[in-house]
Amino acid sequence: MVAEVIINRGAKKLNRTFDYNIPKEIEELILVGSKVLVPFGNGGKLTEGFVVGIKEKSEFEVKDIAKLEENLTDKQIALAKWMAKRYFCNVSDCIKLMLTPGTRNKNKEKRIQDKKINTVFLKKSIEEIELEIQNEKIKSDKQKRILNFIKDNEGATIPEIEMFTDCSRAIVNTLIKNGYLEIVEKKIERNPLLGRDCEKSYKLQLTEEQKEAFKSVEKVINEEKYKQFLLYGVTGSGKTEVYLQLIEKVLKIGKNAIVLVPEISLTPQMLDRFISRFGKDEIAILHSKLSIGERHDEWERIREKKAKIVIGARSAIFAPIENIGIIIIDEEHDNSYKSETNPRYNAKEIAKILAKENNAPLVLGSATPDIVTFYNSQNLIDESEEKKINRAKIQLLELTKRANNSSLPKVEIIDLKQELANGNRSMLSVELYNSIEENLKQKRQTILFLNRRGYSTFIMCRNCGYTVKCPNCNISMTYHSYERRLKCHYCGHEEKIVNICPECHSDKIRYFGTGTQKLEQEIHKQFPNASTIRMDIDTVTKKNSHEEILNKFRNDNIDILIGTQMVVKGHHFPNVTLVGVIAADSSLNIDDYRANERTFQILTQVAGRAGRENLPGKVVIQTYNPDNFSIICAQKQNYNMFYETEIELRKQLKYPPFCDIILIGFNSYNEIEIKNISNKMYQYLVQRLNNEQFKIFRPMPCPIDKIQNRYRWRIIIKGKMTEEVNGILNACLKEIYQENIKDTRISIDVNPNNMS
Numbered sequence: 001m002v003a004e005v006i007i008n009r010g011a012k013k014l015n016r017t018f019d020y021n022i023p024k025e026i027e028e029l030i031l032v033g034s035k036v037l038v039p040f041g042n043g044g045k046l047t048e049g050f051v052v053g054i055k056e057k058s059e060f061e062v063k064d065i066a067k068l069e070e071n072l073t074d075k076q077i078a079l080a081k082w083m084a085k086r087y088f089c090n091v092s093d094c095i096k097l098m099l100t101p102g103t104r105n106k107n108k109e110k111r112i113q114d115k116k117i118n119t120v121f122l123k124k125s126i127e128e129i130e131l132e133i134q135n136e137k138i139k140s141d142k143q144k145r146i147l148n149f150i151k152d153n154e155g156a157t158i159p160e161i162e163m164f165t166d167c168s169r170a171i172v173n174t175l176i177k178n179g180y181l182e183i184v185e186k187k188i189e190r191n192p193l194l195g196r197d198c199e200k201s202y203k204l205q206l207t208e209e210q211k212e213a214f215k216s217v218e219k220v221i222n223e224e225k226y227k228q229f230l231l232y233g234v235t236g237s238g239k240t241e242v243y244l245q246l247i248e249k250v251l252k253i254g255k256n257a258i259v260l261v262p263e264i265s266l267t268p269q270m271l272d273r274f275i276s277r278f279g280k281d282e283i284a285i286l287h288s289k290l291s292i293g294e295r296h297d298e299w300e301r302i303r304e305k306k307a308k309i310v311i312g313a314r315s316a317i318f319a320p321i322e323n324i325g326i327i328i329i330d331e332e333h334d335n336s337y338k339s340e341t342n343p344r345y346n347a348k349e350i351a352k353i354l355a356k357e358n359n360a361p362l363v364l365g366s367a368t369p370d371i372v373t374f375y376n377s378q379n380l381i382d383e384s385e386e387k388k389i390n391r392a393k394i395q396l397l398e399l400t401k402r403a404n405n406s407s408l409p410k411v412e413i414i415d416l417k418q419e420l421a422n423g424n425r426s427m428l429s430v431e432l433y434n435s436i437e438e439n440l441k442q443k444r445q446t447i448l449f450l451n452r453r454g455y456s457t458f459i460m461c462r463n464c465g466y467t468v469k470c471p472n473c474n475i476s477m478t479y480h481s482y483e484r485r486l487k488c489h490y491c492g493h494e495e496k497i498v499n500i501c502p503e504c505h506s507d508k509i510r511y512f513g514t515g516t517q518k519l520e521q522e523i524h525k526q527f528p529n530a531s532t533i534r535m536d537i538d539t540v541t542k543k544n545s546h547e548e549i550l551n552k553f554r555n556d557n558i559d560i561l562i563g564t565q566m567v568v569k570g571h572h573f574p575n576v577t578l579v580g581v582i583a584a585d586s587s588l589n590i591d592d593y594r595a596n597e598r599t600f601q602i603l604t605q606v607a608g609r610a611g612r613e614n615l616p617g618k619v620v621i622q623t624y625n626p627d628n629f630s631i632i633c634a635q636k637q638n639y640n641m642f643y644e645t646e647i648e649l650r651k652q653l654k655y656p657p658f659c660d661i662i663l664i665g666f667n668s669y670n671e672i673e674i675k676n677i678s679n680k681m682y683q684y685l686v687q688r689l690n691n692e693q694f695k696i697f698r699p700m701p702c703p704i705d706k707i708q709n710r711y712r713w714r715i716i717i718k719g720k721m722t723e724e725v726n727g728i729l730n731a732c733l734k735e736i737y738q739e740n741i742k743d744t745r746i747s748i749d750v751n752p753n754n755m756s
């Protein structure tokens with residue numbers, strides 16, 4: 001028998017199969033989906049590969065498979081193949097997501113018990129290391145193996161490296177000496193399932209609304225049918241309780257459950273709710289803070305059918321769980337469900353496939369649903385008959401009241417233009433200043449939120465709130481300081497910067513991009529006695545996790561937490577009664593068609609941080625655009641009103657769900673090649689895609705046009721993504737890779753989270 005094997009390497013040219021003979025002694029064990037070692041290339045070096053097909057014989061003379069390492073199921077292989085097409089990547093990249101973390105699973109290793117351990121991280125960027133491997137600056141196989149292993153696992157301990165790569169500590173030391181690796185003392189979060197004893201909790205009597213939601217899903221579970229639901233309800237409306245009871249139901253009929261949550265909200269508090277209901281033996285947790293050893297063991301527990309509930313971040317959707325009775329995706333609007341690196345998969349799409357395969361419901365939950373999800377949950381109006389007909393792809397389940405009857409906070413909007421007109425040049429309005437002062441007096445805690453994102457800066461008139469928007473795309477133009485020009489990151493439209501506001505003719509045009517550090521300094525100046533703690537990309541490092549900063553804020557009763565969007569999610573601070581948003585405008589002016597949606601989501605969630613228990617909460621939102629509908633809707637906590645306005649805009653401007661944004665990204669060390677290849681691709685696209693249905697923008701440099709010496713270009717296509725278009729794009733990719741490409745890499749992403 002002969003196996004068709006895909007070689008596990010990133011190179012696009014290897015995205016095809018190679019034939020290998022299956023030796024007699026392992027013939028019975030080899031399946032489609034087996035991970036194997038095969039001799040490959042000129043030296044016949046043993047290389048990892050995956051069996052994707054088995055046949056009688058080969059037309060070539062073939063070598064033997066050297067070793068069988070692990071088996072996947074047919075379904076997993078089928079999914080990987082589907083993903084490769086859908087997300088324009090290699091099958092092997094997709095298969096990797098489904099393999100047990102850590103490659104060798106013979107000797108079960110001990111769990112790590114120290115609270116602090118030394119963890120080895122890459123010191124150079126992945127690109128730099130890959131280049132050095134390519135250029136043979138790094139020659140040793142063992143060194144390469146270690147670097148790849150650390151890259152794949154985002155850090156590892158020395159015992160883990162020794163065990164999984166079969167290399168000695170001495171080689172790690174050499175790599176440290178040569179500047180490739182560094183050792184960082186990392187505090188290991190205790191595995192929440194170890195030594196974690198929660199009091200058993202019992203199910204609550206559901207409210208009428210909860211009961212109705214529960215029954216709708218229960219019916220589908222009983223009928224063993226696939227159906228998608230949106231459980232839409234404000235924070236605290238009891239969504240989690242509904243999830244818990246649905247899972248209980250699923251376990252009762254002998255099936256299993258997957259629960260996805262955003263990485264950042266996988267907090268011990270959140271896990272406790274599941275553990276206290278179901279006990280820790282039934283639950284497996286998968287997230288990036290577990291060591292590889294722990295992840296490996298959790299994976300095995302699932303495979304051995306010991307764990308029946310998988311809770312985890314995005315990649316947990318690939319856990320080896322069978323007989324799925326329900327899939328739940330909490331905070332479904334969160335953009336972390338879509339991977340922004342290769343393979344660029346969307347866990348929501350994968351969940352849908354798995355739910356269908358298992359004839360099980362998929363439940364999406366959110367207080368601020370994704371506009372596209374909500375659109376799909378609306379019954380469409382049949383225009384010929386002007387009748388609402390029941391055609392929604394997703395069934396809407398609504399929870400309108402808070403389950404524990406706590407009230408929503410009072411939200412005030414402060415017009416910063418007015419503050420400036422009154423002579424207040426500080427970052428704090430009079431209202432916010434007074435509120436902080438009052439809160440300090442009451443010994444209650446405050447969160448100040450600075451909504452900053454990425455590298456982009458925009459310009460705005462401080463007198464009237466005017467920002468320059470692209471006439472073609474209605475998206476804020478980004479200021480490029482080097483050329484002193486404004487550029488549209490979608491279509492490339494450029495304009496000279498303006499010094500006088502075209503709306504109000506004042507000269508108060510300013511560049512925006514304020515940081516948390518500056519805000520902290522200002523707070524110290526204005527409130528010298530207040531204690532503060534800062535949380536942003538600079539303070540959240542490998543050493544100080546996000547969790548630790550928040551715990552310190554809570555446990556040491558620090559007066560003021562200053563942070564970026566990281567502070568928004570999933571946390572519960574009983575003593576926080578004031579939340580201040582320094583300038584709501586930054587997210588309104590991101591170069592993304594989702595700017596309004598992000599603003600609404602962020603503000604609604606931030607507002608939800610204030611006064612969650614018996615203390616009443618207050619939120620102060622400062623902005624130059626007090627009339628903007630996303631800000632007003634967030635103030636009123638009115639999702640429906642926001643949705644109605646936003647969906648109209650999307651329709652007019654042709655953004656999702658009415659149209660898709662397809663981004664074809666190129667990166668290369670070679671500037672001439674990248675221009676050539678992207679232009680060639682453009683030609684292909686113009687020839688193949690129907691020009692009436694697609695708007696194809698010419699290739700141009702990305703907003704961040706060079707990273708680590710690699711040039712970055714892109715083509716943007718606006719149009720409806722379909723199976724057919726997917727086929728055309730895959731064909732174009734295949735064709736372009738047949739050109740003599742030396743260095744350029746190409747990626748395709750549909751509605752990416754990040755356009756820079």
Ligand code: ADP
Pocket residue numbers: 204205206207210233234235236237238239240241242403404
């Ligand atoms: P969400 O997930 O929508 O934020 P939760 O499920 O966390 O809401 O519920 C918020 C609070 O209300 C929790 O403290 C929860 O224990 C409580 N709660 C939820 N459902 C009920 C119910 N049916 N009866 C009483 N309390 C409830």
Ligand code: ZN
Pocket residue numbers: 461462463464465466501502503504505506
């Ligand atoms: Zn103006």
Ligand code: ZN
Pocket residue numbers: 470471472473474488489490491492493
């Ligand atoms: Zn534009």
